[in-house]
Amino acid sequence: MLLKELKSLKLSKELVSIDRDCHDEEMTGFLLEVNENFMVMSLYTDDGLFDGVSMFETSQIDEVYWGNREHESIKALISDSAVKMLGKLKSTTFENAILEVGNENNSLCIYCHHNESKFEVAEIINQSDGWLKIHTFGAKRSLSRLYKLIQVDSISRVDFNSPYQNNIVKLHGSDL
Numbered sequence: 001m002l003l004k005e006l007k008s009l010k011l012s013k014e015l016v017s018i019d020r021d022c023h024d025e026e027m028t029g030f031l032l033e034v035n036e037n038f039m040v041m042s043l044y045t046d047d048g049l050f051d052g053v054s055m056f057e058t059s060q061i062d063e064v065y066w067g068n069r070e071h072e073s074i075k076a077l078i079s080d081s082a083v084k085m086l087g088k089l090k091s092t093t094f095e096n097a098i099l100e101v102g103n104e105n106n107s108l109c110i111y112c113h114h115n116e117s118k119f120e121v122a123e124i125i126n127q128s129d130g131w132l133k134i135h136t137f138g139a140k141r142s143l144s145r146l147y148k149l150i151q152v153d154s155i156s157r158v159d160f161n162s163p164y165q166n167n168i169v170k171l172h173g174s175d176l
Helices: 002-011 069-077 094-104 163-173
Strands: 015-020 027-034 038-044 050-057 061-066 108-112 119-128 131-137 146-151 155-160
Touching: 002 027, 002 061, 015 038, 015 069, 027 050, 038 094, 050 094, 050 163, 094 108, 094 119, 094 155, 108 163, 119 146, 119 163, 131 163
Parallel strands: none
Antiparallel strands: 015 027, 015 061, 027 038, 038 050, 050 155, 108 119, 108 155, 119 131, 131 146
């Protein structure tokens, strides 16, 4: 039932909210890609501002809801030009999709299962044997980069093109 309904919501371009089992905050946006392994959605704030694109495993979904007054209000605040689209991903698994969007973007926000309240803004340097080598962009306070190895299986969510992420990368490129 879930996949059928999600695909229908994607086709009708319905604004939805999704609760996931690994985080206590819902995500609101439009579904861009839906399959049995992972899904991709463009995220929006309560004020209708674009907040990036998010990708996570379909199995994490606890609830999907849509159509209330709050959703209609957010939709009314979103400008038509703000609705972000995504080219069709070739990948059919979450792991391969992470690598594919990593190759297409200069950085990703990488969330892990053990603590999804924090994330790394990073670029993927290499991948092998279920591990990723990433080069992180430090927070505004430090602007200090570091290398890190993480297990692909520990990744719960990947975001890209978020305003925060793009600003961090921009700051790292400045002469501060």
